[in-house]
Amino acid sequence: MSAFVEMRGVSKGFDSPSGRLEVLENVNLQIERGEFVAIVGYSGSGKTTLISMLAGLLKPDSGSIHVAGKPVVGPGPDRGVVFQNYSLLPWLTVFENVQLAVDQVFAKESAPDRRARTERYVQLVNLGHARDRKPGQLSGGMRQRVSVARALAMDPEVLLLDEPLGALDALTRATLQSEIERIWGATKKTVILITNDVDEGILLADRIIPLSAGPRATLGPEVRLGIERPRDRKAVNHHPDFKHVRSRVIEYLLGSSAKRRAARSGAERAVARQPALENT
Amino acid sequence: MINIASTRLWKALVLPLLGIFFVIGLWTLTSATWAPALPSPARTWEVSKPYILAPFEKRGELDQGILRFTWYSLIRVAKGYSLAILIGTPLGLLLGVSKWFTTSFDPIIQILRPVSPLAWLPLGLVIFQKPEPAGIFTIAMCSMWPTVLNTALGVRSIPQDYLNVARVLQLSRQKTLFRVLLPAALPYMFTGFRLSLGIAWLVIVAAEMLTGAPGVGGFLWQEYNALIYEHIILCIITIGLVGFGLDRVMGLIERRFKTT
Numbered sequence: 001m002s003a004f005v006e007m008r009g010v011s012k013g014f015d016s017p018s019g020r021l022e023v024l025e026n027v028n029l030q031i032e033r034g035e036f037v038a039i040v041g042y043s044g045s046g047k048t049t050l051i052s053m054l055a056g057l058l059k060p061d062s063g064s065i066h067v068a069g070k071p072v073v074g075p076g077p078d079r080g081v082v083f084q085n086y087s088l089l090p091w092l093t094v095f096e097n098v099q100l101a102v103d104q105v106f107a108k109e110s111a112p113d114r115r116a117r118t119e120r121y122v123q124l125v126n127l128g129h130a131r132d133r134k135p136g137q138l139s140g141g142m143r144q145r146v147s148v149a150r151a152l153a154m155d156p157e158v159l160l161l162d163e164p165l166g167a168l169d170a171l172t173r174a175t176l177q178s179e180i181e182r183i184w185g186a187t188k189k190t191v192i193l194i195t196n197d198v199d200e201g202i203l204l205a206d207r208i209i210p211l212s213a214g215p216r217a218t219l220g221p222e223v224r225l226g227i228e229r230p231r232d233r234k235a236v237n238h239h240p241d242f243k244h245v246r247s248r249v250i251e252y253l254l255g256s257s258a259k260r261r262a263a264r265s266g267a268e269r270a271v272a273r274q275p276a277l278e279n280t
Numbered sequence: 281m282i283n284i285a286s287t288r289l290w291k292a293l294v295l296p297l298l299g300i301f302f303v304i305g306l307w308t309l310t311s312a313t314w315a316p317a318l319p320s321p322a323r324t325w326e327v328s329k330p331y332i333l334a335p336f337e338k339r340g341e342l343d344q345g346i347l348r349f350t351w352y353s354l355i356r357v358a359k360g361y362s363l364a365i366l367i368g369t370p371l372g373l374l375l376g377v378s379k380w381f382t383t384s385f386d387p388i389i390q391i392l393r394p395v396s397p398l399a400w401l402p403l404g405l406v407i408f409q410k411p412e413p414a415g416i417f418t419i420a421m422c423s424m425w426p427t428v429l430n431t432a433l434g435v436r437s438i439p440q441d442y443l444n445v446a447r448v449l450q451l452s453r454q455k456t457l458f459r460v461l462l463p464a465a466l467p468y469m470f471t472g473f474r475l476s477l478g479i480a481w482l483v484i485v486a487a488e489m490l491t492g493a494p495g496v497g498g499f500l501w502q503e504y505n506a507l508i509y510e511h512i513i514l515c516i517i518t519i520g521l522v523g524f525g526l527d528r529v530m531g532l533i534e535r536r537f538k539t540t
Contacts, residue, residue: 055448057444057447057448074447075444075447075448075450076448076450077448077449077450079448080448081444081448083441083444083445085441087439087441087442087444087445089442089445089459089460089463089464091463091464091466100449100459101449104449104450104451104455105449154449
């Protein structure tokens, strides 16, 4: 029996005006049911491409992707996505945004049941007081929570989080990180978190997998986290594993980008844009 | 406090009035000096008075109060404009959604778009053999394009994110149209509706002039032929005011439907 989420030899490239760009190459990933996995990498290394393929919004050029034993052929509500920029529909209220998902996925339930379900998820992310507001009237953190509620309300097998907290200030980030951990603890979903913040990965995940610098990015050696839950931000900082994990991941990422630079400047004598490692 | 209030009054009322008086002055000067055939403002008012003071009076087929004429014109515009929107909106949606459709029909649309109402009207008369439908046809043909192009632009400018949401939720085609595409494109569509109405009102004069139908445009042309030039100016002012009013009303509706 294979893993719950499985990517095998997945590669993906795009045609751009300046020629073909191979973004991901030979990506292999196995995730067990109920696991929380963080994929950490540089901006522009192909993290969003990776998650879009898991979501079924993009097709891999080669390799295979399976979720719950079934091959991924397109997007579907079994994989809830929290998009980087929230992607809420601005003409619908908080409640209606979540309701759109619930009505679609639980079309067979009665209308009152669906309303109750919607209400439950709006409450889950603590937005009961804002249920009738439109996204334009919400702060970034609140919008992000609506997006999480919408994804969870589909009751997906896998929750895909694409840099969900990237656009938020540090304080809101910290609050939402705790909230994501709480919700994960309550729902026991399989979660794949894409982030450029190693510390965020350490705080939330069971496993951290680095994604090397692109182009031709691939997943590096995973690091397992044995830090007990629920994790406390301060305690995590002083945990013996913390420094060790953090340095291993960062060293791998820095190493991969140094190699990439060396390869480029040697072969092409071109000035390559140095990718910036953010928030570390 | 008084200062702020008086500044506001100054800006909202006094300055615009100043502009109007300036133009009336220029008009008076022109009619008094190098264009003696142009009726002066005072004379225009004198001759137009019966049409303004009894605006709904009907004395004969082509001798009616100015608002009565305006009403006929508005009805005609409403018919042509409705037709334009009924045809233009789905056409715009198709153009926005389908690349194939765009490639096939965009060239012909770009060619038909700049054609003047004066050119469409004779064709309308040939097709329908009657002035009334020909006029409506002309209004529709001319005013449709902003609706078509803005609707298409609106659909094309929908962020990929919204479409991704529809895909992840596996919304049906119909649901995607009504829950995602239309609401997202609505602000653009209303800009199109507003521009279309402006053109429809612009075309009415030409359509009525050529068909001789009763309305502001028809009245204008008849009074020109009857050498009552004061009424030409009365018609111009009426057309301008009504057009301004229509644009304002559309602006209000547009703002109500704006999604942020």
